[in-house]
Amino acid sequence: MNGSISASRRAVLSAGAAGALSALIARAAEAAAPAAADAKLYPTAAFGAKTEVAALKLLFGKAPKASSKIDLGVPEIAENGAVVPVTMASGLPNVTAMALLSLENPYTLACAYRLAPGTLAHMSSRLKLAKTTKVVAVVESNGALYRTSRMVKVTLGGCG
Amino acid sequence: MTGKGGCVKHELRILALAALCSLVPLAARAAPTAADIAAGRKIAFTKTLGNCIACHVIPGGAQPGNIGPNLTHIRVLVPHRKDAYAIIFDEPARKPQTPMPPFGRNHILTPAQIRQVIAFLYSHK
Amino acid sequence: MANPILVRAQTAHGVTTVACLVKHPMDSGFVKKAGKLIPPHYIEVIEFTHNGKTVLTGFWGPAVSRNPFFSFAFKGGKKGDTVGIAWVDNKGERAAVSAKIA
């Protein structure tokens, strides 16, 4: 399974690097949209939490165990704290939810995802990190919660 | 990036010589206090003040730049504080191609602030 | 086109990878402009569908970067299938887009 993910990701990377933008990017009018996002689903309280423990309690109702089966990809030094590329992936079975937390941000929870069956535990996004911080990735697998963390230093600008 | 160490040392020797001939007023002053050192540290590490860390490795400073010489062993590189004062005050006057700003001449720092920075830099053994 | 979403959906080896770039300020509420805090304005819920069926629901806070990039993958999906993306933000503004899998 992992092999197929990396193969498809490589294909995306190479297409994005040099290819014309237009060929691969589809657009449609808003009216044609099939999906609607439901604001009522938003876990407002969890996003207001100031600690990892509180955020996870509000989001999942439980506490995580450390796991070596979560890959958290972050730069050691982020070139710009406003746009820090973060990837998370996991080989754990039956992943139903994933989340990212940044412990030094004003609010701890950065983003959370609910996965349908068949959706891979592999995603990449970009976060704002206010300052050098520990970033935590959390995975819900077979009903249990797992976590791993990594430090990210945020570049200190020299002149501008 | 490599092989510049020798150049830097050579430049510093020239600097030190030049500084000896300078006319920087340096009356005998009281030994720097802990408050001077703390103030100098703040100036060295603050972008809007001296921002020395932008170009120099300095003990205690995160993510230093690498344009200027490492100041960890400034006592060896520039044995006399009055020479350091001359360098910080107006380095381009003695070495036209230096990127080092003339902190004193251009009023980036006051003489008192320069002395505080020196107190901080020389506080590292 | 007020709030465009760029989407790239490609299938290979039985896995469809979706990458998107969403135009949105994602204002955190902690940044000042001309001495005044810019009020928070960020996407809260983003929904991804495959032929109308939800494959992933994302919940975002103000720590997600401006003009967010996001990519993920799901099993299945054929060339020509439809991937839908829809979001709603904390002010109730919405946008949605659909794209064909290439």
Added chain:
Amino acid sequence: MRRWLLLLLALAAPVAAAAAPNPAADRAAFQGWFRHLFPQLPLAKYVDGPYNFSASERAQWQQIMELPPYGFAVDHGKALFDARFPDGAGYASCFPHGGIGIAQDYPQFDPKTGRVVTLPIAINRCRVAHGLPKLKLTTGDLADIDAYMVRTSRGHKIDVVVPDTKPALAAYEAGKEYFYSRRGQLNFSCASCHLQYPGHRVRGDTLAPALGITASFPIYRSKWGNMGTLVRRFIGCNKNIRSAPDKPDSLAYRDLEYFLTAMSNGLPIAGPGARP
């Protein structure tokens, strides 16, 4: 060190000699200097700027380029470029080849006005010729149109022409002098950072080499959160060194862009770009 000083003198000294301006010789020396600094780095790679000097920064950049953050600007720029003016004409009517794939030929020297015309300024001249007001030269719609036009020119080799005429050479020389002149409270020239210390770090920031620096503009800068033209960056640089910036359409910036881009002749257009 000695060679370094010699080169700087050769480049930096319009004062030194009454020698006639010679852009071709300057360019050979300029590009030679960078070859000397980084013998392993092919010239075409200079357009990647700071990302040649840090594997980690390059990896982050490549991740960001998966769906580049300037995508919206290019799309918006294309829509603006394709729109008709009230008189029925469009931007395409103002440029050779309908404005497509021509960014490598800018800036140009306009013998009629005796001034350097950058691509953003040419876009504004087109608007004025068709009765429309000028756009802001630093960011916004004009940067987006610029981004689209540059995007259609990607890979084309920069080919800035300095005609062998007195006024054109004077503009070139003025740009060169600006590049090497110290200014601001911090007393830096453009060359202080981008010629003397490319690849070095100013605290956490990596200094981009002057060679190829113009090839990625306009840029989406994460720090800005939107697009900016080269002139926007000039203004930012001047503020950083605590020097009063010039006006976006000033002769000083036009001439500087003329000189700086001419030094990169032969390198490929890589813009629009993404930078931290």
